[in-house]
Amino acid sequence: MSVTTEWTAAELMVVNAARQLHNGDVVLVGVGLPNLACNLALRTHAPDLLMVYESGVIGARPSRLPLSIGDPALVEGSLMVTSMYDLFAHLLQRGHVSVGFLGGAQIDRHGNINATLIGPDYRHPKVRLPGSGGSQEIAAWAGRTYLMARHERRRFPERCDFRTSLGLTDDDQAVERDLPGAGPAALVTDLGILAPNPHGELVLTHLHPGVRLESVRAATGWDLQARPDLETTPPPTPAELDLLHGLDPHGIYLG
């Protein structure tokens, strides 16, 4: 699938996720790729990004790559450490978080996410996954969310086995989601970017450089529609890649 060796799939996703962020956003960050995306945005176009972590850390400026959301590196130099209850109640439920990052084992055409189990029967899981953590509330209450995932057919089914976090609609009849947050604003993959159409369905808006539409369709479990004005994302710049290599010098997440 790879058409270039100038960057890894993970780097492509992180660079494009970082570009989605606005200066001044209050982001509930996860570890791994979202953490890299936020730190890259902070060092490029969004110096006033406020990074918040489920562990209760507000305004984190990690000096090294945190390997868990409770990593001590998140606390040093942050603005505030609060309890987990207060973080979820006072910040997220109260509406102070503008952006959340989410991923999962399955993401369906409406942006519903499954992080709970694989299989049709909750009580007899074929594969038991870790579960919601904070993602159910982040999906509901953050102003908007960005989803990041490798573009694979089994990962992008027509319908999730279980909806851990709600996407754009709460069923296949495209019922309006009645929640404070707007839901997924974009799904950034290693092949391109998907965004919601007016019917609450994720459609392809961007291809990454060198990726063909047919390959994206083949890697998607539903009948993926492409926007007529389909664009190509600008390639990662040397500056962006340099910053990323500085953030993850051992390639733990970037490969």
Place this chain on the structure above:
Amino acid sequence: MPDWSAAVAKLTSLSEAIRRLVGDGDCVYLAGFTHLIPFAAGHEIIRQGKRDLTLARATPDLVYDQMVAAGCAQKVIFSYAGNPGVGSLRALRRAIESGELAWEEYSHFAMISRLAAGAAGVPFMPMNPSGGQDLMAANENYRQIEDPYSGRPVVTVPALNPDLAVVHVHRADADGNAQVDGIVGDVKEAAFAAKKVLLTAEQIVDESRIRADPGRTVIPGLIVDAVVHVPYGAHPSYAHGLYDRDNPFYQAWDDVSADPSRLSGWLDEWVYGVRDRAEYWDKLGPEVHARLAPEMA
């Protein structure tokens, strides 16, 4: 349950505290969100062969993976059952997938709302709806009711009042007035929600040290039943400023826990094979100690 009146001195050994405070079949909450996880207490519960426990924790983490593998649990209550930053809790996952272990599942906010209700002495905690229909259908403890004031829907979860909360802290005095540096997570809610509280502390300090910085106190001695001095009691998690999170351990656990016989060998060597946390820490050796020394800011 033996008599544990206030007249009994709280300061004791970990083995004595676990013997007195943990009964087979109890609901136990080992507190600490990724930070200050009371691993030493978990290992002592394993060594004493406690059985049929309900293990509640927002993030079961490696400590419950180990306790499940050792056969201590009949049920887990959780909101994120993963190895943080690595992947699966493989022993816990095997026990669930094979049907050997009961489980009750929440989102993080619902889980800590249960503790917050328990801590406040109210029967349930209301939350705004958050689109968790599938989880609500799977767990009858979730209810949707009408806000009596606005008529809008509210989701509720019942108070959780564990039989015992175990909390690891940076410093405590002999009466259990306890202070935490860095991430506080769920420790305060867990302690106030529980019927009894066992405190393990990196340092036992004079009461004057607590009084010099009372804003840092998260748990007052009046709710604490036992205080134990357990340096390095949170490894492989961490105690902010004292020792770092042992990330290589968390990564290596993925392979250890993938193989039941290897996992059982690990328990033999590192839990059953050592007397206490001091011996465990010595056994880790100087290279690990040096690796875990926190970087000075």
